[in-house]
Amino acid sequence: MRKPDLSRYRKIVSDGDWDGVFASGLLMRVTDLPVEFPRPSELPSAELERVVTVEIGPTKVRAMRDCLIIDHHEVPELPSGCEMLVDMSAGSAAEIVAKVWELEVPREWLGALSEIDSARVSSDLAKKMWAAYRANVENFPRREVAEMIRDGRWEDLYRLVVERAEEYRKIEEKVPELVKRGCPLEGVEGVAILTYDPDDKVERGASKDAMLRLEETYDVVVAIGAKSGRFSRATIGTRSERVNLAVIFEFLRNRGYNAGGKAQVGGVQARGEVPLEVFMRDLQEAFRKAKWKF
Numbered sequence: 001m002r003k004p005d006l007s008r009y010r011k012i013v014s015d016g017d018w019d020g021v022f023a024s025g026l027l028m029r030v031t032d033l034p035v036e037f038p039r040p041s042e043l044p045s046a047e048l049e050r051v052v053t054v055e056i057g058p059t060k061v062r063a064m065r066d067c068l069i070i071d072h073h074e075v076p077e078l079p080s081g082c083e084m085l086v087d088m089s090a091g092s093a094a095e096i097v098a099k100v101w102e103l104e105v106p107r108e109w110l111g112a113l114s115e116i117d118s119a120r121v122s123s124d125l126a127k128k129m130w131a132a133y134r135a136n137v138e139n140f141p142r143r144e145v146a147e148m149i150r151d152g153r154w155e156d157l158y159r160l161v162v163e164r165a166e167e168y169r170k171i172e173e174k175v176p177e178l179v180k181r182g183c184p185l186e187g188v189e190g191v192a193i194l195t196y197d198p199d200d201k202v203e204r205g206a207s208k209d210a211m212l213r214l215e216e217t218y219d220v221v222v223a224i225g226a227k228s229g230r231f232s233r234a235t236i237g238t239r240s241e242r243v244n245l246a247v248i249f250e251f252l253r254n255r256g257y258n259a260g261g262k263a264q265v266g267g268v269q270a271r272g273e274v275p276l277e278v279f280m281r282d283l284q285e286a287f288r289k290a291k292w293k294f
């Protein structure tokens with residue numbers, strides 16, 4: 001594969017998973033182009049022009065032109081003016097970048113990446129990397145990790161991976177306890193609540209998985225972050241297509257909370273000091289008033 005001329009492009013837009021972050025970190029060794037890791041929800045409306053994309057194929061965005069597409073998955077149709085750096089025999093996009101620009105990467109890291117990408121995680125490193133990512137997908141420190149890869153600081157990266165993997169292990173262990181804390185919201189059928197300590201990273205992380213578990217039994221689950229009898233925030237979620245949570249958020253907004261989200265999930269924050277009992281009463285009332293819409 002020939003080496004593309006990166007000076008023709010304005011920036012790098014990359015998938016935010018391990019492979020994307022890794023490949024971008026390697027690209028940072030050969031270019032000063034700015035790197036972005038958009039949220040998956042931002043992609044469908046994105047229009048990319050003169051951009052290097054890493055594992056973001058044309059089908060994932062609204063429009064693409066004059067881009068360089070780096071991927072190890074099939075790119076069925078090349079949009080106008082685009083060139084591609086695609087090798088479907090590569091285990092990862094990072095492997096392609098390393099090969100084309102002749103960059104040094106320890107073999108075990110590339111091996112772990114291709115394990116993760118093919119969902120055949122078997123080596124200890126790959127297991128830890130996977131757990132480190134899962135510990136907090138949204139706030140995975142993509143830039144910090146990419147810079148470590150750029151600089152070849154493999155020991156620092158390994159330390160970060162181990163610390164985060166450990167965090168994930170603690171979160172996983174905590175989930176059953178939080179599920180047990182789940183109970184029906186008094187007087188409202190099909191709604192469960194569970195409380196967690198909003199200042200505790202592990203409880204906060206575990207509350208998300210606990211919600212998913214409880215959603216198997218209840219129509220709606222409310223995870224409530226509260227400490228010392230004071231309400232701080234809540235997440236409300238449902239898997240049911242019949243439920244539209246918008247009316248709940250609207251009710252709570254009228255009660256003075258910051259509240260909003262989508263039909264299936266959203267958040268509530270206290271404005272000022274709110275005792276937990278007050279929030280519980282408002283919540284019960286919100287669901288009772290909205291019950292007919294369920």
Ligand SMILES: [Mn+2]
Nearest residue numbers: 019092093117
């Ligand atoms: Mn990949």
